[in-house]
Each structure stands twice: as C-alpha cells, then as structure tokens.
Amino acid sequence: MQYQAVEMSVFEAILARRSVRCYTSQAVDNATVRLLLEAAVHAPTAFHDEAWAFAVIQDKSELRLLSDRAKPLFINELRRSGRSRSEHALEAFSDPAQNIFYDAGTLIVICADSMSPFAAADCWLAAENLMLAACAMGLGTCVIGSALPALNVATIKAGFGIPEKFSAIAPIVVGYPVEETKPTPRRQPYILNRIPVEQQ
C-alpha cells in the first residue's frame, strides 16, 4: 500500500479537502482503492439498504475514450438546462484536448440500486466519506458530474460492468496531487432562524 497517512482530525480533513484537477502519474494501488471503498460503505444509509455499488476504472486510455464520449453528451445537457453560467463550460467541453478526468488514473463510479428510495442520498454520503478518507491519506479527488450523462447510457454502463438496475450517481477521480490546491471560498452558513446566544 502506498498511501501517505496524514495526521488530521475529521474536521481538519473536511477543511483540507479540495477538488484536485492535476495528478502525478503515480497509480493508486488496489489496496488503497479498497480502503477508500471501506470508508465509503460506512456512510449512513436509509433503511439500512446500503444501496450503493462501485465500478472502479483504472485504465487511462479507457478514461480518455470515456471523456471523449462524455463531452458532447454533457454539452447537450448544458444546452437543455439553459444555464446562464454555462458559456465558459461549453467552450471548455468543446475543446478536443480537454480530458474531463484530468488524466487521473483511477475513476470510482458510485452507483445506486434504483430499487431503493434514498439510493442517491446513500451514494452521495458514501462519496463524501470516500473523499475525506482520500484526503487524510494524502490523495486528491474530484467529483466528475460531467461524466454522468455518458455513464448512464446503457451500452457504456454495460461496458464497465454496471448492471441495468444500477444508475451512476457519483463519479470520482482519485490520484496523487501534483501540487497544493487553493481552497475555494465559501459563504458563511446562512442561518434561517435565530440561534439563541449561549450563556457563559
């Protein structure tokens, strides 16, 4: 196992996690992937359904091909949604050189069993567990939502061994970061009611 454990509390890991978009060529080994999946399956799960399943793709050329298939489908999605902020994204996704997986060597696709009513919630909770564990192990991650339209095409799903009854929910690239990633700013929590001032 090659992971470099970083001493941090859960809260420190929450603050340290970033979406990493630049990876070294170092591969993430299978033992490390299994540890990440172990963290994922300890997430809360509605009705104890554990409605998640995982497809692990560790072939850069397959990911490159998937990226090329995903870009036009995602462009269609952006056009359909008519999002005002999508002009810049449309340009980026039209660039033939753009790899939506940032040349990472590992993609973990968290898939939901569509029979379970809260399956998507289960998967996203598993996703955050996985990303925080990765961060504490010195790994970088990034959710690649732009891969979803492609990953839910029946033939593409089948090609990655994802059975028909599962939907791809959370595709996450994993790898070793080239450099530190700056934090993206967050607004202060928008609290809708009054929180009483604590007595000292």
Ligand SMILES: Cc1cc2nc3c(=O)[nH]c(=O)nc-3n(C[C@H](O)[C@H](O)[C@H](O)COP(=O)(O)O)c2cc1C
């Ligand atoms: C549902 C979802 C989809 C996302 N899809 C993408 C994506 O396709 N490509 C990408 O580079 N980042 C993607 N991201 C990462 C966000 O851009 C990122 O989380 C956000 O800018 C905040 O930055 P941070 O994660 O470093 O705090 C996605 C995040 C989420 C939650």
